[in-house]
Amino acid sequence: MYPRVCVLCAAVLVAGVAIFVWPIRVLAADQPVIETLLETQTTNLGQPIEYPTGYAAKITAVIVTLAPGEETGRHRHAVPLYGQVLSGQVTIDYGAHGSKTYKAGEAFMEAVGTWHNGHNSGDETLRILAIFMGAEGVPNVERP
Numbered sequence: 001m002y003p004r005v006c007v008l009c010a011a012v013l014v015a016g017v018a019i020f021v022w023p024i025r026v027l028a029a030d031q032p033v034i035e036t037l038l039e040t041q042t043t044n045l046g047q048p049i050e051y052p053t054g055y056a057a058k059i060t061a062v063i064v065t066l067a068p069g070e071e072t073g074r075h076r077h078a079v080p081l082y083g084q085v086l087s088g089q090v091t092i093d094y095g096a097h098g099s100k101t102y103k104a105g106e107a108f109m110e111a112v113g114t115w116h117n118g119h120n121s122g123d124e125t126l127r128i129l130a131i132f133m134g135a136e137g138v139p140n141v142e143r144p
């Protein structure tokens with residue numbers, strides 16, 4: 001009789017552990033994988049990131065597409081801009097500040113208030129996700 005009680009207690013213990021552990025494993029398997037692409041307080045030229053004040057917030061997300069050799073044209077941004085290269089390669093010329101090249105999968109915080117020109121320096125179509133953290137009434141892009 002005693003061995004049967006031990007087996008029964010062991011079975012109840014195993015079942016109890018399975019009941020409490022199984023949902024935790026299921027929840028852990030269902031959790032999203034989070035990969036940090038960029039965490040910064042400065043732009044790619046070392047400028048502190050500052051949001052426009054005195055205006056209503058306005059977030060704009062666009063995809064910029066350039067064929068090989070194509071350029072954005074000289075421009076600057078008055079608001080912070082997060083860039084994520086989806087495909088291809090971009091080289092951004094900042095004049096006296098030099099140039100920076102980003103490839104597919106790389107992220108950056110674009111310079112603010114600095115004239116620059118981006119061009120597709122790769123052999124394939126360039127696609128950049130650009131997210132402007134702007135404000136109503138403040139232009140995302142300024143051209144000369």
